[in-house]
Amino acid sequence: MIDVFAALGHGFSVAATPLNLVFCLLGAVCGTLIGVLPGLGPVATISLLLPATYALDPIGAIIMLAGIYYGAQYGGSTTAILVNIPGESTSVVTAIDGYKMAQQGRAGEALAIAAIGSFLAGCFGTVVIALLGPPLALMTQKFASPDYFSLMILGLVSAVVLANGSPFRAVSMIFLGLLLGMVGMDINTGEARMTFGLIELSDGINFVALVMGLFGVAEVISNLENKFTRIVNHSKINSIWPSLKVLRGAWGAITRGTLIGTLFGILPGGGATIASFSSYALEKRVSKTPERFGNGAIEGVAGPESANNAAAQTSFVPLLTMGIPTSATMALLVGALTLHGIAPGPTIISRQPDLFWGLIASMFIGNAMLVIINLPLIGLWVRLLNVPYRILYLVIAVVCAIGVYSVNNSSFDIYMTVGFTALGYILRKLDAEPAPLLMGFVLGPMVEENFRRSLITSHGDPMVFLQRPISLVLLLLSAVLLISIVMPSISRRRQEVFQE
Amino acid sequence: MKRILLAALLMGTGLSATVASAQEWPSKPIKLVVPYAPGGYTDAVGRITARFLEKELSQTVIVENRAGGGGIVGSDLVSKSPGDGYTLCVCSVGAISIAPVAQTTSYDPLKSFKPISVVSTIPQTVIVNPSLPINSMEDLVKYAKANPGKLTYGSSGAGGLMYFSVALFDARVGTKMTHVPFKGGSPATAAVVSGEVNLSFTNMTDALPQIEANTVRALAVTSASRSEFLPKVATVAETVSPGYAVESWNGIMAPASTPDAIVTKISAALKKMAADPEVKKNMAVAGASTVFTTPAEYTAQIGKEVDQWRTLLKEISDKKT
Numbered sequence: 001m002i003d004v005f006a007a008l009g010h011g012f013s014v015a016a017t018p019l020n021l022v023f024c025l026l027g028a029v030c031g032t033l034i035g036v037l038p039g040l041g042p043v044a045t046i047s048l049l050l051p052a053t054y055a056l057d058p059i060g061a062i063i064m065l066a067g068i069y070y071g072a073q074y075g076g077s078t079t080a081i082l083v084n085i086p087g088e089s090t091s092v093v094t095a096i097d098g099y100k101m102a103q104q105g106r107a108g109e110a111l112a113i114a115a116i117g118s119f120l121a122g123c124f125g126t127v128v129i130a131l132l133g134p135p136l137a138l139m140t141q142k143f144a145s146p147d148y149f150s151l152m153i154l155g156l157v158s159a160v161v162l163a164n165g166s167p168f169r170a171v172s173m174i175f176l177g178l179l180l181g182m183v184g185m186d187i188n189t190g191e192a193r194m195t196f197g198l199i200e201l202s203d204g205i206n207f208v209a210l211v212m213g214l215f216g217v218a219e220v221i222s223n224l225e226n227k228f229t230r231i232v233n234h235s236k237i238n239s240i241w242p243s244l245k246v247l248r249g250a251w252g253a254i255t256r257g258t259l260i261g262t263l264f265g266i267l268p269g270g271g272a273t274i275a276s277f278s279s280y281a282l283e284k285r286v287s288k289t290p291e292r293f294g295n296g297a298i299e300g301v302a303g304p305e306s307a308n309n310a311a312a313q314t315s316f317v318p319l320l321t322m323g324i325p326t327s328a329t330m331a332l333l334v335g336a337l338t339l340h341g342i343a344p345g346p347t348i349i350s351r352q353p354d355l356f357w358g359l360i361a362s363m364f365i366g367n368a369m370l371v372i373i374n375l376p377l378i379g380l381w382v383r384l385l386n387v388p389y390r391i392l393y394l395v396i397a398v399v400c401a402i403g404v405y406s407v408n409n410s411s412f413d414i415y416m417t418v419g420f421t422a423l424g425y426i427l428r429k430l431d432a433e434p435a436p437l438l439m440g441f442v443l444g445p446m447v448e449e450n451f452r453r454s455l456i457t458s459h460g461d462p463m464v465f466l467q468r469p470i471s472l473v474l475l476l477l478s479a480v481l482l483i484s485i486v487m488p489s490i491s492r493r494r495q496e497v498f499q500e
Numbered sequence: 501m502k503r504i505l506l507a508a509l510l511m512g513t514g515l516s517a518t519v520a521s522a523q524e525w526p527s528k529p530i531k532l533v534v535p536y537a538p539g540g541y542t543d544a545v546g547r548i549t550a551r552f553l554e555k556e557l558s559q560t561v562i563v564e565n566r567a568g569g570g571g572i573v574g575s576d577l578v579s580k581s582p583g584d585g586y587t588l589c590v591c592s593v594g595a596i597s598i599a600p601v602a603q604t605t606s607y608d609p610l611k612s613f614k615p616i617s618v619v620s621t622i623p624q625t626v627i628v629n630p631s632l633p634i635n636s637m638e639d640l641v642k643y644a645k646a647n648p649g650k651l652t653y654g655s656s657g658a659g660g661l662m663y664f665s666v667a668l669f670d671a672r673v674g675t676k677m678t679h680v681p682f683k684g685g686s687p688a689t690a691a692v693v694s695g696e697v698n699l700s701f702t703n704m705t706d707a708l709p710q711i712e713a714n715t716v717r718a719l720a721v722t723s724a725s726r727s728e729f730l731p732k733v734a735t736v737a738e739t740v741s742p743g744y745a746v747e748s749w750n751g752i753m754a755p756a757s758t759p760d761a762i763v764t765k766i767s768a769a770l771k772k773m774a775a776d777p778e779v780k781k782n783m784a785v786a787g788a789s790t791v792f793t794t795p796a797e798y799t800a801q802i803g804k805e806v807d808q809w810r811t812l813l814k815e816i817s818d819k820k821t
Binding site: 043046047050051054141142144145185186187188189190199200202203268322323324325328331332333334335336338339341342343344345346347408409410449453456457459 | 537538539540543544547548551563564565566567568569570572573576602603606649650652657658659678679680681682683686687689690693694696697705708709710712713715781782785786787
């Protein structure tokens with residue numbers, strides 16, 4: 001343990017050189033900015049900035065690029081809360097209650113809780129990397145396809161909980177999401193599915209185009225239709241600082257969100273998006289007053305925002321300890337390291353201690369910088385609501401388009417955004433919430449992939465899902481959750497028991 | 501008469517315009533299309549190449565990532581671009597030599613492009629999970645023959661080189677292993693480390709760090725000759741399958757209509773690049789060897805590879821029926 005602190009101390013001596021502090025700050029500011037701008041994500045930004053880092057020393061470069069990634073998780077909640085448009089996919093669920101809070105004049109409160117939760121979760125995630133990185137990476141090695149399959153099933157079942165309306169609509173939305181997730185090349189056979197011969201669809205539907213269409217532009221359009229609902233009563237904007245009572249209410253959600261995010265971040269394929277969705281579902285499930293969710297519950301902001309930040313930090317674990325990237329952003333960081341002459345692998349901690357510990361130390365510094373940057377900005381963001389919507393919506397639409405285009409440099413993705421905007425608008429009219437759809441879309445391909453892979457490696461034996469302890473536990477949890485949703489009488493009786 | 505004169509004049513200016521454009525090339529920034537996502541191995545090769553060409557040609561070289569369809573989207577885009585030397589492709593074996601045979605592409609690998617030079621090659625490494633009692637290629641063949649269908653191998657998906665190289669191996673030595681596709685080479689390699697699959701033919705970039713850390717066991721390399729990165733590891737050809745050679749390459753290709761004068765200029769620049777020590781060093785970090793070929797050699801190589809995969813696919817489909 002003392003070794004860890006000595007090493008971390010050394011890390012701080014690397015990260016706290018004036019130049020590296022500047023890089024850390026640059027990364028944090030840049031990350032906040034792209035987080036706030038809808039559609040523009042860390043992947044596009046890091047790949048744009050990659051050539052600019054050639055001249056830098058590798059540690060400075062990686063400190064800055066990492067800062068962009070976790071900084072984006074801070075900024076993503078801002079537009080979700082203020083205008084119901086998530087800046088990042090991880091903030092989709094934040095919009096559900098965050099925007100309601102903003103409409104009630106509690107925007108400052110929601111933004112402050114999001115920043116505080118993010119800070120605490122980010123620091124906790126970094127402590128976990130420093131203390132437990134290598135053993136945790138070994139733990140993820142115990143996860144095989146059947147376990148992932150069961151985990152994804154649990155995720156799908158909890159997606160029903162996300163919805164505020166009828167479970168039937170939620171389930172339909174999940175299935176629509178699953179269907180959209182099927183588009184693209186079948187990795188088992190190489191056949192193109194539902195691509196209509198369009199080569200652009202062979203890798204599946206672009207996630208950012210889907211999110212920006214369903215959540216971003218569709219929101220703009222439905223606001224244009226109705227002049228009166230969106231406008232916040234400005235006189236009602238309370239103080240920016242949350243009261244002690246609010247903090248106390250959010251505390252449990254922040255803790256649970258942090259733990260969920262830490263866990264999901266480490267698992268390959270899980271990542272920050274699923275962590276934030278799961279945290280929201282959990283908060284609603286454990287709440288004594290679940291009816292507040294969807295109407296401005298602070299836990300619905302605190303939990304997911306903590307979860308996505310913790311996950312953003314711990315998703316560095318597989319990369320830094322095993323050399324295995326688990327997401328597009330991590331793959332990009334591998335590329336950045338390679339271009340700087342460092343091949344990331346299981347030996348990176350012993351061979352590049354300066355880089356490993358310097359990066360971890362910079363994460364503490366970066367999180368502190370982010371909270372310092374973001375808290376004073378809240379006042380400014382809230383005032384953004386005073387900008388006339390006729391100007392604001394144009395800015396939002398243009399930024400969404402740039403963001404979607406920047407993912408693949410493809411104009412086809414813009415057309416797709418237009419299509420999903422139409423779908424999003426129709427779904428709004430039908431009172432069908434798009435959040436469960438997104439969960440189905442994200443999890444569907446992973447469910448299929450892991451299901452088929454499990455059966456291939458077990459040579460066709462379906463019992464493999466029940467024989468593995470991790471998988472069995474997850475499936476039992478899913479079954480319990482499913483029963484409690486399907487039989488409302490059971491859950492009602494349960495609640496009565498709890499209240500007694 | 502006037503008309504004819506005018507036409508002649510127009511033709512003349514048109515002609516001189518193309519000649520001039522070839523002489524003045526490059527007079528504006530060059531776009532280097534990388535048909536894969538940023539951060540990958542081809543992206544690294546593309547950026548190293550762009551950095552060198554920028555210095556060599558004193559002209560800005562922009563890397564544009566156009567990922568999708570295992571490299572098909574970006575390659576297709578370049579094949580349809582104007583052949584003026586300002587749009588080039590960092591093409592790769594998968595989209596050029598395999599995809600046109602294994603599926604339908606709107607381009608023909610030899611008719612739609614002018615191959616200029618291979619810039620880097622990277623062999624695959626046969627890696628197995630260390631808990632298996634397999635220490636050599638001979639062991640692997642023996643084990644696979646004793647347990648048909650029981651050994652599992654990870655790949656980057658059904659259309660990728662990681663699958664085709666094992667399919668070719670199975671066909672050559674008469675083994676039968678079970679294909680387990682993943683989404684990309686890196687999770688497939690991770691699955692060999694964790695033991696979820698028994699083995700894979702993984703490219704050197706992904707394999708090298710794991711071999712060094714002893715998390716996997718390297719049995720052989722797939723290239724015709726041994727790799728500079730693992731000189732002690734034998735080739736598949738010298739152990740169990742004479743003549744077996746699979747190598748992943750990245751090369752610069754231009755649209756088919758590109759004038760030869762420009763191709764010659766690029767070829768000369770790439771020849772210098774292959775001798776540049778800094779380029780060599782940077783390629784080595786990515787696990788790649790720096791290579792130069794003439795346009796004719798490159799064209800011949802693609803032709804040979806297309807034949808190899810076409811024969812293999814026919815063998816596989818013949819066996820099924």
